Amino acid sequence: MHTLLFLLLLAGTQSATARTHSLQYFYTASSHVPNFPEFVYVGLVDEVPISHYDSNTMKTEPKQDWMLKATDSQYWESETQKSLGEQQWFKVNSETLKERFNQTEGVHIIQRMYGCEWDDETGEVKGYDQHGYDGEDFISLDLETETWIAPTPQAVITKLKWDNNKALLANQKNYYTQVCPDWLKKYLEHGKSSLLRTELPSMSLLQKSPSSPVSCHATGFYPDSAMLFWRKDGEEHHEDVYVGEVLPNHDGTFQMSADLQVSSIPPEDWRRYDCVFQLSGVKEDIVKRLDKDSVESNREKPTDVTTIIIVAAVVVLALVLAVTGFIVYRKRNAKCPPSPGKDPNVLKPLNPDGQVSNSPSETSS
Structure with a gap:
């Protein structure tokens, strides 16, 4: 089963020189696992879920819009009946395995992973069928010898x-080498707008501190068949380099990083290094030259501190000038005569007898 989990983690991380497509099915039957369906099935194309069934909903449903458009209601009814049959098959086999391992109650899990891979450049096809029980490999199919491999005594039976079932072996070989690849190609054709798209990443060089490695980070690319590595003087460089695994982003794209330890590299030699990203189906490489000016850091730069100090000084000076100006203004107001709007005597008549002088029209003869 460790092999199963390892394949689950690494599926899709193929060489960028050729794109390998996959059609996979995963079955999980469990007992006494809290908040988890007793039976779950998922179908995937190139690691993208296309169908799903569980014992809670009791229905096989599409997981992609293009999958729904390419099929009809009868197709999903048929798939639901198949899933119900698989659910019953796993339930019976769960009891059989508990007897073989002398187990009674408790948490137990049966898993099956099967499917095929197809290289769209070479045409090579690979099929596989693996079964696991309680986290360990139980039995797997060897298509080359057309026999089953049993790593545990309980699986020998x-x-x-x-x-001994030669008809079943012949049928399985035909499925994994002919039927499965044909269905894979059909799914790729129906979902090509999303499955066969190509998205290039944004790349950046990051460093936490002068003693930290420089991390070349590529994010937003699709598909996940990509390679990221460092070069020195145009040659691939592996010394003091750590390449991380491909990780998914929330939007369906992927990201990965490659770290280069630079503490022993003289500053004048930095430009001899560059980070290279290669994506399956894309001929041109994306290259990022190692240069101190292009490395982003979360350290506080001296120029930033200077700018902050200058801005603060200007703000303080402006505040002092404002206060000083207000004080001067108050003093000047105290010495000047009152304004017309504030002295009531200014509104008194100018003539001693209290009469207002005539207007120009009244003085004309």
């Missing part, structure tokens, strides 16, 4: 039974 199953191996002998399935090896």
